[in-house]
Amino acid sequence: MSLQMVSAVNNSSLVQPGFSLLNFDGHVFLFGQKGWPKRSCPTGVFLLDIKQTELKMKPAFFSKDSCYLPPLRYPALCMLRSNANPDEYQYIIHGGKTPNNDLSDKIYFMSLISKNSKKMTFRCIEKDLGGDVPEARYGHTINVVHSRGKSMSVIFGGRSYIPLAQRTTEKWNSVVDCFPSVFLVDFEFGCCTSYVLPELQDGLSFHVSIARDDTIYILGGHSLQNNTRCPNLYKLKVDLPLGSPAVTCTILPGGISVSSAIVTQISDTEFVLVGGYHSDNQKRLVCNTIVLEDSKIEIVERVSPEWTPDIKHCRIWFGCDMGKGSILLGIPGANKQLISDTNYFYILRCKGAEEDKEEELTTQICSQTSSEDPGDSIPFEDSEEFCFSAEANSFDIDDNDTYNEDDEEDESETGYWITCSSSCNIDINSWVPFYSTELNKPAMILCSGGAGHWVHAQCMDLSETMLLRLSEANVKYFCNKHVDLNQGLQTPQKVVRLKKQPMKPLRKKKAMRIATSTKKSFLRRLFE
DSSP, X not given: OEEEEEEESSOOTTOOTTOEEEEXXXXXXXXXXXXXXXXXXXXXXXXXEEETTEEEEEEOEEOTTOOOOOOOBSXXXXXXXXXXXXTOEEEEEEOOBOTTSOBOOOEEEEEEEEEOSXXXXXXXXXXXXXXXXXXXXXXXXXXXXXXXXXXXXXXXXXXXXXXXXXXXXXXXXXXXXXXXXXEEEEXXXXXXXXXXXXXXXXXXXXXXXXXXXXXXXXXXXXXXXXXXXXXXXXXXXXXXXXXXXXXXXXXXXXXXXXXXXXXXXXXXXXXXXXXXXXXXXXEOOOEEEEEEETTEEEEEEEOOOOOOHHHHHOSOOEEEEEETTEEEEEEOGGGTSOOGGGOEEEEEEOSOHXXXXXXXXXXXXXXTSOOXXXXXXXXXXXXXXXXXXXXXXXXXXXXXXXXXXXXXXXXXXXXXXXXXXXXXXXXXXXXXXXXXXXXXXXXXXXXXXXTOEEEETTTTTOOHHHHHHHHXXXXXXXXXXXXXXXXXXXXXXXXXXXXXXXXXXXXXXXXXXXXXXXXXXXXXHHHO
16 A cells, blocks of 8 residues: 655645545546535536646536536435446435535436536436435435346435424534434335334444445444444345335444545455544544455455554544545645645555556556446445545646636635634634534634624623624624724714704785785685
8 A cells, every 4th residue: 555645736625524526437526615616617516637646626517407416515425327338327416515504305316428628517417206205414325236137226324403393592503313214215216215124223424335236334433322433334135026125234243433434446346444533533544455255244454554644643634535446535734723725635545566557557548548447336435524535537638727716705714713812712623612503613703893803702702692693683793802992983972953043024014915915816716
């Protein structure tokens, strides 16, 4: 196993934890950008062009008959191949988080319909489902199984928000484990069926799933209810006869307690497990080989690469399978703040040196060849600290089409971890949510003093009720330092009343003439 550093040529601040990668004919596309799409790339889908040790992002396009696809983080993805032509395939995208932290329960089909050296065009279609439709969720998996000439998708795990009827101010954004049901989805007829298995007692999220024929192996995962990483290894077997499907589950020995791990395929029957977390504060630096043969699974430890000091000492890391036995890993720069602009990326090659040289030579000779088929299973390789990334195949496109991020708004997360005042005690390494509305960033409020600046609500000793009231009301807020200035500005100024000029009284003779004229006019109208 070898590790090589990759530098991002253009600004990669759109890459964030929770993004996904789609591999079409050896070309890898980013899906699930940071924030909502802008005019520079309205689709929110980018080609990742990696040449040698340089990474560039280039916008992709949608056909006119495509539906709208929001940038979803932590969705479940898998590849669905055509029964008539195995070389034709599309991706299934289910669930995930929008930039507003709303959860999606929709399912999309995404396929590549045209490509040339200048433009890559996709078609995205939303699929309507009936029956036991899975609730909106994220951090789950979707796989495709094949049995008796039929194919179905299997959805399992994930997290969701607590039901609206159970939400309170303190628990408004709280998430819970989804009920551990197994969903079979028949896309031919658009129906879903849920199965409750006694072996699956706790909900899981950010686990790894590998599908082979009619069997799915589920490894690791995190349970919020117990705050544990499951050490069990589950084997789901799906039988698709002419009648009703049958789903069985078996608990196998030899599991690994890990969450957010990455799996890459190095041969027809061998996979490599890399990364993840033993606990909330401990990364897993050990690697394993997974062998699937004759309906059996074997997991053994293998030699890990020489991790760099930056990787060893960083608090979080993220990455994704690149295909062909390679993995793209990333760590935050400076190991202090999660700033997208300073992420460092590495390519981990899990194959031998000779195989790497042969693969590199093949890529140089024919960069347009499709990548190695990873099977019908794309394991979910993400967590709320772990993000996707992907294939390192080169694709020669005119550099003038490179995505220009200067058109984007500044959405850096740097401002959340500033020292807002002399009494500020917010630190990224020790901060924990204080308000119920906080997830992974501290709540902030804009002070209107001076040129305006942001302060932490917790440092200003704001109660949650006051914070909600200020966020809903259209009023100015002044921090503790500028509150005196605010009071001075709000002191009402003395209003000078204007003197009214009295009306001059009419002279007696003039008044008599007006009255006589009015009387004559009235009598004239009366006799006429």
